[in-house]
Amino acid sequence: MPATLPDRIAESVAYLRTRCVIVPQVGIVLGTGLAGLAARMEIVTSVNYSEIPHFPLSTVESHEGHFLFGYLSGKAIVVMQGRFHHYEGYSLEQVTFPIRVMKALGASFLMVSNATGGIAERLPAGSVVLIKDHISLLGSSPLTGRNFPELGPRWPDMSEPYDHELLRMAEQVAIDERINIHKGVYACLPGPQLETPAEYKMLRTIGADIVGMSTVPEVIVAAHCGLRTLGISIVTDECVPERIKKIDTADMISKAEQSEPYLVRILAGVIARI
Numbered sequence: 001m002p003a004t005l006p007d008r009i010a011e012s013v014a015y016l017r018t019r020c021v022i023v024p025q026v027g028i029v030l031g032t033g034l035a036g037l038a039a040r041m042e043i044v045t046s047v048n049y050s051e052i053p054h055f056p057l058s059t060v061e062s063h064e065g066h067f068l069f070g071y072l073s074g075k076a077i078v079v080m081q082g083r084f085h086h087y088e089g090y091s092l093e094q095v096t097f098p099i100r101v102m103k104a105l106g107a108s109f110l111m112v113s114n115a116t117g118g119i120a121e122r123l124p125a126g127s128v129v130l131i132k133d134h135i136s137l138l139g140s141s142p143l144t145g146r147n148f149p150e151l152g153p154r155w156p157d158m159s160e161p162y163d164h165e166l167l168r169m170a171e172q173v174a175i176d177e178r179i180n181i182h183k184g185v186y187a188c189l190p191g192p193q194l195e196t197p198a199e200y201k202m203l204r205t206i207g208a209d210i211v212g213m214s215t216v217p218e219v220i221v222a223a224h225c226g227l228r229t230l231g232i233s234i235v236t237d238e239c240v241p242e243r244i245k246k247i248d249t250a251d252m253i254s255k256a257e258q259s260e261p262y263l264v265r266i267l268a269g270v271i272a273r274i
Contacts, residue, residue, distance in 0.1 A: 003054075004148070005093065005100075005146075005148060005151065006148050006150060006151060008053070008054040008097070009097075009100050009101055009104050009151075010104070011053045011054060012052055012053050012054050012055065012097075012101045012104075013101060013104045013105055015051075015052060015053050016047065016052065016067070016101070016105065017105075019045055019047050019069075020044060020045035020047075020069040022044060022045070022069045022070070022076050022078075023076060023105065023106040024069065024076045024077050024078035024102065024105055024106055024107050025075050025076050025077065025106070025107060025108060025109065025274075026072075026075055026076075026077045026078075026107060026108075026109045026110075026111060026271055026274070027077070027078050027079075027080070027099070027102030027103075027105075027107040027109070027110045027111070027227070028077060028078070028079045028080065028110075028111045028112075028113075028267065029079075029080045029083050029098075029099075029110070029111070029112045029113065029215075029218060030079060030080060030081055030082065030083070030113055031083060031112075031113045031114035031115050031214060031215070031256075032114065032115040032236075032252070032253060032256055034113050034114075034115065034234070034256055034257075034260050034263060035081050035082065036257070036260050036261075036264065037072075037079065037260075037263075037264050037267065038068055038079065038081055040072065040264050040268060041068070041070045041071060041072040041077065041079065042070045042071040042072070043068050043069070043070040044069050044070045044071070045068070045069040045070070046066050046067070046068050046069075047066065047067040047068075047069075048065060048066055048067075049065045049066065049067065049082075050065075052067065052101075054097065055097065055098065056084045056088075056090050056094050056095075056097070065081065065082045066081040066082070067079070067080065067081075067098070068081055072267075072268055072271055073268045073269070073271040073272035074272065075271050075272075075274070077271070078102055078105060078107065080098055080102075083095075083098075083214055083218070084098075085191070085192075085213055085214055086138065086190050086191075086213075086217070087190055087191040087192040087213060092138070092140060092141065092142035092144070092217045093142055093145070095142065095217050095218070096142040096217050096218055096220070096221040099218050099221045099222055099225070099227070100151065100221060100225060102227075103222075103225045103226070103227055107227060108227065108228065109166070109227060109228050109229070109230070109274060110218070110219075110222045110227040110228070110229045110230070111229070111230045111231075111232070111267055111270070111271075112215050112218055112219065112229065112230070112231045112232075113231070113232050113233070113234070113263055113267075114186075114212050114214050114215045114231075114232075114233050114234075115212065115233070115234055115235075115236040115252060115253075115255075115256040116129070116186065116210040116211060116212040116233040116234070116235055116236065117194070117195070117200075117210065117211045117212065117235070117236070117237050117238070117239035118209070118210055118235035118237070118238050118239055118240070119187075119200055119203055119204050119208055119209055119210060119211055119239050119240065119241075120184065120204070120209040120210070120240075121240050122182065123182060123184065123209060123210065123235050123238075124235065124238055125235055125236060125237055125238055125255050126234070126235060126255055126258060126259050127180075127182055127234070127235040127259075128174075128179065128180070128181045128182070128232065128233075128234055128235075128259060128262050128263060128266070129181070129182045129183065129184045129186075129209070129210055129232070129233040129234075129235060130162075130167055130170050130171070130181055130182070130183045130184075130230075130231070130232055131162055131183075131184065131185075131186045131210075131215070131231030131232065131233060132162055132167065132183045132184065132185065133161070133162065133185045133186075134161065134162075134185065134186045134187070134188060134215070134216050134219065134231075135185060135186070135187040135188070135203075135206060135207065135208055136188050136216045136220070137187060137188060137189050137190075138188055138189070138190050138216065138217070139190070141217075141220060142217045142220055142221050143156070143220060143221070143224055151224065151225055152224035152225045152226065153224070156220075156223050156224045157223070158220070158223055161219050161220070161222075161223050161229060162219070162229055162230065162231050163228040163229055163230060165228075166228060166229070166230040166270060166274075167183075167230065169269075169270045169273050169274070170230060170232070170266050170269075170270050172273075173265070173266050173269030173270055173273070174266055176269065177262075177265050177266070177269060179262045179265065179266065181262075181266070182209075184209030184210050184233075185207055185208050185209050185210070186208070186209070186210050186211070186212065186215065186216070186231065186233060187203050187206075187208035187210070187211045187212075188211075188212060188213065188214070188215060188216035188217075189211065189212075189213060190213065191213035192213065194247055195211060195239065197241045197244050198241075200239050200240070200241040200244065201241040204241065210233050210235060211239065212233070215231060219231065230270060232263055232266060232267070234255070234256050234259045234260065234263060235255075236251075236252040236253070236255040236256050237251075237252055237255070
């Protein structure tokens with residue numbers, strides 16, 4: 001019989017524990033153009049995704065494809081240097097598999113980052129946005145299928161997918177660091193194509209401030225397995241329906257890299273406080 005999800009998680013964890021004895025308190029997922037946090041952390045071990053049993057491989061430009069174990073702000077952490085996306089051809093269970101591995105390794109907190117399009121006029125390119133809620137338009141859930149009670153409940157509560165206390169900490173760090181931040185609602189679509197002007201109008205109408213193609217499945221699984229989550233976005237392109245322009249991918253990555261130091265300072269500050 002094929003290995004069950006708990007079995008696959010256990011095999012991945014068993015292998016990773018042969019490579020590093022660190023028990024991480026915090027798991028971090030780095031999105032497009034946001035791999036630079038590695039330069040700030042003290043790396044103890046780097047493991048290529050291709051070495052880890054049952055891990056997919058990242059195929060997206062600027063996603064490095066390493067599990068990094070080490071320390072940041074005095075806390076043990078594990079970092080996904082590059083994530084997986086549904087549009088790469090992976091199932092949502094595969095996309096979120098590393099989140100379950102982080103939990104099984106010992107993490108209590110999850111911090112997710114991404115590059116997004118800014119739908120709200122108040123969010124120009126370069127804006128740093130704390131995610132306060134999300135709208136899933138993926139058409140499916142990473143929890144579809146058999147539920148394993150040892151991993152989480154059949155019907156997990158989603159009234160606070162982004163931890164309110166972590167949000168308050170992030171806001172205080174931004175004040176202390178003199179970083180201008182915003183809060184907003186993140187909409188997730190499957191991609192890989194970007195949205196049309198009509199779709200941006202629809203997203204704005206239903207209450208979205210920013211839009212992307214990741215993060216939400218990871219946050220759903222985090223809620224399922226009991227990880228307290230903080231989400232941060234960097235706006236890389238302006239998607240105000242009335243002012244849509246053609247998007248250049250290299251420019252989007254550049255915008256993310258320019259604002260990344262602010263994101264790193266916020267993450268480091270929050271980790272120091274937990």
